[in-house]
Amino acid sequence: xxxxxxxxxxxxxxxxxxxxxxxxxxxxxxxxxxxxxxxxxxxxxxxxxxxxxxxxxxxxxxxxxxxxxxxxxxxxxxxxxxxxxxxxxxxxxxxxxxxxxxxxxxxxxxxxxxxxxxxxxxxxxxxxxxxxxxxxxxxxxxxxxxxxxxxxxxxxxxxxxxxxxxxxxxxxxxxxxxxxxxxxxxxxxxxxxxxxxxxxxxxxxxxxxxxxxxxxxxxxxxxxxxxxxxxxxxxxxxxxxxxxxxxxxxxxxxxxxxxxxxxxxxxxxxxxxxxxxxxxxxxxxxxxxxxxxxxxxxxxxxxxxx
Numbered sequence: 001x002x003x004x005x006x007x008x009x010x011x012x013x014x015x016x017x018x019x020x021x022x023x024x025x026x027x028x029x030x031x032x033x034x035x036x037x038x039x040x041x042x043x044x045x046x047x048x049x050x051x052x053x054x055x056x057x058x059x060x061x062x063x064x065x066x067x068x069x070x071x072x073x074x075x076x077x078x079x080x081x082x083x084x085x086x087x088x089x090x091x092x093x094x095x096x097x098x099x100x101x102x103x104x105x106x107x108x109x110x111x112x113x114x115x116x117x118x119x120x121x122x123x124x125x126x127x128x129x130x131x132x133x134x135x136x137x138x139x140x141x142x143x144x145x146x147x148x149x150x151x152x153x154x155x156x157x158x159x160x161x162x163x164x165x166x167x168x169x170x171x172x173x174x175x176x177x178x179x180x181x182x183x184x185x186x187x188x189x190x191x192x193x194x195x196x197x198x199x200x201x202x203x204x205x206x207x208x209x210x211x212x213x214x215x216x217x218x219x220x221x222x223x224x225x226x227x228x229x230x231x232x233x234x235x236x237x238x239x240x241x242x243x244x245x246x247x248x249x250x251x252x253x254x255x256x257x258x259x260x261x262x263x264x265x266x267x268x269x270x271x272x273x274x275x276x277x278x279x280x281x282x283x284x285x286x287x288x289x290x291x292x293x294x295x296x297x298x299x300x301x302x303x304x305x306x
Contacts, residue, residue: 023109023110024106024108024110024128024222024223027110027126027138027140029145030144030145031140031144031145031146031147032062032145033061033062033145034059034144034145034146035059035060035061035144035170035171035172035173036057036058036059036144036146036168036169036170036171036172036173037056037057037058037059037168037169037171037173038056038057038146038148038165038167038168038169039054039055039056039057039165039166039167040054040055040056040057040163040164040165040166041053041054041162041163041164041166042054042055042161042162042163042256042257043161043162043256044160044161044162044254044256044257045158045159045160045161046160046254046259046278047254047278048241048252048253048254049254051254051255051256051257052256053255053256053257055067058173059146059173060172060173060174106222107130107131107201107221107222108128108129108130108135108221108222108223109128109129110126110127110128110129111126111127111129112124112125112126113125113126113127113137116139118139118141118148118149118165119148119165119166119167119168121141121142121143121148121168122141122142122143123139123140123141123142123148124139124140124142125137125138125139125140126138126139126140128223130201130221130223131201133155133157134153134157135152135153135223135224135277136150136151136152136153136223137149137150137151137153138150141168143170144168144170146165146168148164148165148168149162149163149164149165150162150163150164151163152224152275152277153277154277154278154279155277155279156279160277160278161256161257161275161277163257188208188209188210190207190208190209190215195207195217195228195288196287196288199219199284199287199288200221200280200283200284200287201221202219202220202221202224202225202226202284203219203220203221204217204218204219205218205219205220206218212232213231213232214229214230214231214232215229215230215231216228216229216230219274224274224275224276224277224280225274225275226272226273226274226275226276226284227272227273227274228270228271228272228288229270229271229272229273230268230269230270230289231268231269231270231271232268232269233269234262234264234269235262235269235270235271236262237251237252237253237260237262237271238253239253240252240253240260240262241253243261245281245282245285245286246282246286247282247285247286247288247290247291248263248290248291248292249263249291250262250263250285250291251263257275258273258274258275259273259274259275259276259278259281260272260273261281261285263291264291264292264293265289265290265291265292266292266293268289270288270289272284272285272288
């Protein structure tokens with residue numbers, strides 16, 4: 001499942017902005033359309049140790065391209081309502097995500113923490129609060145609207161991840177067009193789903209199925225997000241650790257800025273990929289299809305043809 005593995009690496013390097021509260025939407029709207037180049041350090045303190053990465057960001061006219069020091073030949077391009085991940089000159093996977101309608105009672109409130117200076121530039125600081133608890137601190141550049149620093153917090157008010165720009169060029173970057181071999185059949189929007197519509201405050205926005213039979217659903221609570229993949233075969237996750245929750249056994253791996261869980265059900269391989277702080281993992285997984293032994297025949301079949 002190399003193609004799925006590629007999606008797992010970079011799907012959530014950029015904080016999600018779908019279905020955000022009105023005040024948060026106002027804050028992010030300028031940044032989504034801004035043009036700039038930047039280098040960003042991502043540093044996370046996970047239950048499995050420190051995870052760090054340096055990424056380059058180029059954004060122009062709503063299109064965002066992120067390349068990482070993790071690997072040289074994979075890029076993700078994202079804009080308002082969609083993303084595409086490429087390897088070399090070809091599109092590996094792409095999809096549009098329906099932002100949906102604003103919630104009547106948004107989960108997040110925004111507190112203005114005043115003017116600051118970041119990288120020698122004027123900026124504003126904000127605190128995001130969910131269910132009465134601080135969950136993220138944002139610093140937004142005044143000129144471009146870019147989020148130059150994001151600190152995400154656990155429920156115990158401890159730092160989980162920090163994303164911070166170490167350079168920012170407000171000039172419009174040159175973003176290369178897709179190569180001639182980049183065309184690929186887009187995934188099909190799934191109109192009905194057996195998945196829950198809401199999971200621990202995360203709303204199911206869209207679900208797709210691609211030409212290889214891989215289904216993936218996208219959830220967001222307005223700031224944090226995750227994707228749930230369902231595949232015909234077991235999902236391999238190198239260098240993962242075994243984790244036991246009340247809902248079952250999972251394999252888990254952290255990278256800078258995101259976590260991946262994989263498991264098997266009777267009929268499918270499953271993978272959950274998101275930027276969720278650790279205190280949200282168990283409650284989200286408990287409402288998803290639970291781990292189940294697929295049986296000897298299915299294991300044999302997957303070993304031969306997976």
